[in-house]
Amino acid sequence: MSQTSSFYIKQSAEQFDAIVVGSGITGGWAAKEMCERGLRTLMVERGRPVEHRSDYIGEGVDEWNLPNRGLVDEKLAADQFAEQRKCYAFDDHTKHFFNNDRDMPYSTPEGKPFSWIRGNQLGGKSLMWARQSYRWSDLDFEANAKDGHGVDWPIRYADLESWYGHVERHVGISGAKENLAVLPDSEFLPPFEFNAVEAAMKKKFDASFAPARMIMGRCAHLTKPNEKHLEMGRGSCMARSMCHRGCSFGAYFSTQSSTLPAAAATGRLSVATNAIVHSVLYDAKTNRATGVRVIDAETMETREFYAKVVFLCASTLGSTQVLLNSTSEAFPTGLGNSSGVLGHYLMDHLFGAGASGRVEGYENDYYSGRRPTAPYIPRFRNVTDQHPGFLRGYALAGAAGREGWAQQGNKPGFGKDYKAMIRKPGPWHFGLHGQGEMLPRYENMVSLHPTKKDKWGMPQLHIDCTYSANDDKMREDMADTAANILESLGVKDVQKSIRTTEQWAPGLSIHEMGTARMGRDPKTSMLNGYNQAHDVPNLFVTDGASMCSSAWQNPSLTFMALTVRACAYAAEQLKLGKL
Ligand SMILES: Cc1cc2nc3c(=O)[nH]c(=O)nc-3n(C[C@H](O)[C@H](O)[C@H](O)COP(=O)(O)OP(=O)(O)OC[C@H]3O[C@@H](n4cnc5c(N)ncnc54)[C@H](O)[C@@H]3O)c2cc1C
Ligand code: SF4
Numbered sequence: 001m002s003q004t005s006s007f008y009i010k011q012s013a014e015q016f017d018a019i020v021v022g023s024g025i026t027g028g029w030a031a032k033e034m035c036e037r038g039l040r041t042l043m044v045e046r047g048r049p050v051e052h053r054s055d056y057i058g059e060g061v062d063e064w065n066l067p068n069r070g071l072v073d074e075k076l077a078a079d080q081f082a083e084q085r086k087c088y089a090f091d092d093h094t095k096h097f098f099n100n101d102r103d104m105p106y107s108t109p110e111g112k113p114f115s116w117i118r119g120n121q122l123g124g125k126s127l128m129w130a131r132q133s134y135r136w137s138d139l140d141f142e143a144n145a146k147d148g149h150g151v152d153w154p155i156r157y158a159d160l161e162s163w164y165g166h167v168e169r170h171v172g173i174s175g176a177k178e179n180l181a182v183l184p185d186s187e188f189l190p191p192f193e194f195n196a197v198e199a200a201m202k203k204k205f206d207a208s209f210a211p212a213r214m215i216m217g218r219c220a221h222l223t224k225p226n227e228k229h230l231e232m233g234r235g236s237c238m239a240r241s242m243c244h245r246g247c248s249f250g251a252y253f254s255t256q257s258s259t260l261p262a263a264a265a266t267g268r269l270s271v272a273t274n275a276i277v278h279s280v281l282y283d284a285k286t287n288r289a290t291g292v293r294v295i296d297a298e299t300m301e302t303r304e305f306y307a308k309v310v311f312l313c314a315s316t317l318g319s320t321q322v323l324l325n326s327t328s329e330a331f332p333t334g335l336g337n338s339s340g341v342l343g344h345y346l347m348d349h350l351f352g353a354g355a356s357g358r359v360e361g362y363e364n365d366y367y368s369g370r371r372p373t374a375p376y377i378p379r380f381r382n383v384t385d386q387h388p389g390f391l392r393g394y395a396l397a398g399a400a401g402r403e404g405w406a407q408q409g410n411k412p413g414f415g416k417d418y419k420a421m422i423r424k425p426g427p428w429h430f431g432l433h434g435q436g437e438m439l440p441r442y443e444n445m446v447s448l449h450p451t452k453k454d455k456w457g458m459p460q461l462h463i464d465c466t467y468s469a470n471d472d473k474m475r476e477d478m479a480d481t482a483a484n485i486l487e488s489l490g491v492k493d494v495q496k497s498i499r500t501t502e503q504w505a506p507g508l509s510i511h512e513m514g515t516a517r518m519g520r521d522p523k524t525s526m527l528n529g530y531n532q533a534h535d536v537p538n539l540f541v542t543d544g545a546s547m548c549s550s551a552w553q554n555p556s557l558t559f560m561a562l563t564v565r566a567c568a569y570a571a572e573q574l575k576l577g578k579l
Contacts, residue, residue, distance in 0.1 A: 007271050009271070016306065018039050022045065027255070027543075031263040033567035042269075042272060043263075046120055046318075072091060087115075093244070097128050103454065105452070107449050115506075116512075127255075133186070134218055137181065153548045160561045167564055172225065173188055174188065174191055175215075176191040189225075191218075215378065232250070235251055237252065239371050274297040276294055277314065292310065295456045316513055319545045320446055321461050336516075339522060351508070353433065353478040358493045359430050379394060389473040390477065392470075393552050394552050402428045438506075440550070542562050
């Protein structure tokens with residue numbers, strides 16, 4: 001019997017304590033927290049069930065055993081994965097974890113591309129994420145208030161600090177303590193190691209650019225599992241770096257490896273898969289959400305599920321799509337949208353700019369094995385001073401690698417000489433690439449398309465998002481600064497690169513945030529400081545939709561901390577009879 005099959009349901013007349021929409025990173029956490037707080041919880045997921053281990057069909061499959069050596073058949077990719085194929089993690093080992101664009105289309109205005117990368121299945125994008133995990137600091141939570149872009153966050157770092165710790169102890173975050181003000185330390189498992197070139201670069205960088213520092217990327221991997229991780233069936237990371245295919249060791253954090261088994265262990269979890277939430281049910285008399293209406297993805301039947309509290313965790317744009325589609329006399333433009341901000345202030349991160357070059361002098365140094373993370377330079381721009389060209393800041397991430405047989409195998413050649421050539425390691429390269437903060441802007445928005453629907457009859461999202469002048473200037477600075485750093489570290493033949501919008505459209509950084517933001521004032525925000533809808537007290541949105549700004553760090557750790565904090569609050573309010 002599968003690990004999870006006992007809790008799958010198709011329909012139920014029961015009034016659950018909580019319904020959680022979505023089963024990805026935030027939905028998994030909401031289900032775990034609510035179940036562990038004694039609440040009968042139903043997780044509703046639009047996609048198919050994915051079993052830990054047995055459904056990781058690309059894991060351990062070598063390229064030479066695949067028909068196109070890992071590449072997805074061109075016709076299939078063009079017909080069904082036109083957007084998803086742009087994601088670096090999309091290949092023949094992983095394609096089954098990516099959304100089918102033909103079945104789930106969306107529209108964009110002419111000349112304003114947006115890449116909406118999705119993982120619509122049990123586990124959501126937790127199966128394919130890159131696991132980079134960083135806390136935010138007050139530099140981030142205070143940014144909107146300081147420069148006036150976006151609404152002030154209703155919380156500060158101190159409100160989230162203990163919840164970060166709560167999440168990290170369960171997830172397992174590998175990293176080193178650095179005592180940096182811009183990047184608070186997590187509760188860490190041991191860090192991964194720098195290779196020889198990176199170690200030399202770090203030494204030079206830390207000496208030349210202090211107080212900026214090069215650190216090892218912090219990631220959700222069990223470098224040294226504790227008792228609890230082992231009890232849950234999770235094992236040590238073997239640094240195979242094939243994580244996007246799914247990991248049977250449970251060595252990286254995903255819903256399947258971590259939150260779902262914990263929720264299931266309580267005996268209080270039910271899961272409805274292939275259940276597309278069409279809208280949230282709302283009772284105007286009590287001003288409460290009463291449950292959700294779903295469309296059966298396989299039969300197209302509609303049905304309803306009921307609960308005392310509803311958590312939307314369907315990903316930033318998934319949750320907003322459901323809210324926009326939940327209309328009533330009281331809320332004609334979407335549930336809880338008396339402020340009119342629902343759908344607005346969409347953000348992503350700024351990627352696609354950096355520099356790289358060749359490193360000489362380490363020809364006798366080699367490394368074996370792989371590593372599922374990379375060196376990282378936390379934000380140094382606009383921390384104490386102010387760049388004249390742009391607001392906010394960015395991190396630089398990169399790595400040193402040496403051309404091995406895999407890269408050299410692509411070079412032309414033949415026979416004995418060719419084999420001899422690819423046995424010899426090639427030159428070392430070192431590169432740095434930015435990840436920057438995108439300003440929250442009202443005009444970056446999503447709405448429901450007035451006529452276009454998907455094959456289940458759900459109105460399609462219309463996504464209208466562009467980079468601003470601030471975003472463009474920051475990306476220029478990322479490339480210039482990366483090049484200057486590399487040159488000062490002695491890297492040769494440094495080449496800068498900045499991708500165009502066509503090459504790297506908004507969305508492709510896969511860190512969508514905003515569209516149902518938090519805030520203190522119900523007139524200018526959807527949610528309060530506990531991710532609770534100002535207008536409808538038993539409705540919570542805890543995924544990236546709730547974010548007031550994007551900061552520069554990968555956001556999922558913060559989504560998790562917000563989710564567990566909101567769950568603790570909702571559970572307490574339920575006990576007090578206030579919801
Ligand atoms: C290749 C890749 C690399 C990434 N790397 C990082 C990283 O290093 N660090 C980081 O912080 N983040 C990273 N991310 C982003 C990260 O995956 C997301 O931030 C995170 O998964 C968001 O969690 P979520 O729960 O909001 O959404 P998801 O994990 O996407 O889960 C949402 C779930 O809701 C379901 N759903 C949607 N609509 C409905 C509906 N109407 N009814 C029912 N169910 C619905 C979906 O099917 C899905 O299962 C990466 C993403 C990708 C794809
Ligand atoms: S690097 Fe670690 S988490 Fe990733 S697939 Fe290998 S063992 Fe699993």
